[in-house]
Amino acid sequence: MMHFMSLNGISTRIPLVHETLVGFNNVRIQDAAIFFISRLPHFHRDPFDRLPIAHSITGHYHLATVDQQILQYPVLTIA
Secondary structure, three states, X not given: OOEEEEEOOEEEOOOOOOOOOOOXXXXXXXXXXXXXXXXXXXXXXXXXXXXXXXXXXXXXOEEEOOOOOHHXXXXXXXX
């Protein structure tokens, strides 16, 4: 199961190595994000990038990225 970490509603793509990082919460991927992937435009074809995009959009999380392809999606970002 893929996990993301969240700090005050901001989702990150930091690998979940140690769950006790101060201020971060473990956020599970919801079914809505998985189903939403098929509705995303194909700006970015890599499924390992499309899943965090869909997760961020459906969960209203911020995604930390500087990837120009990801920035084309209607996702909240921290660049």
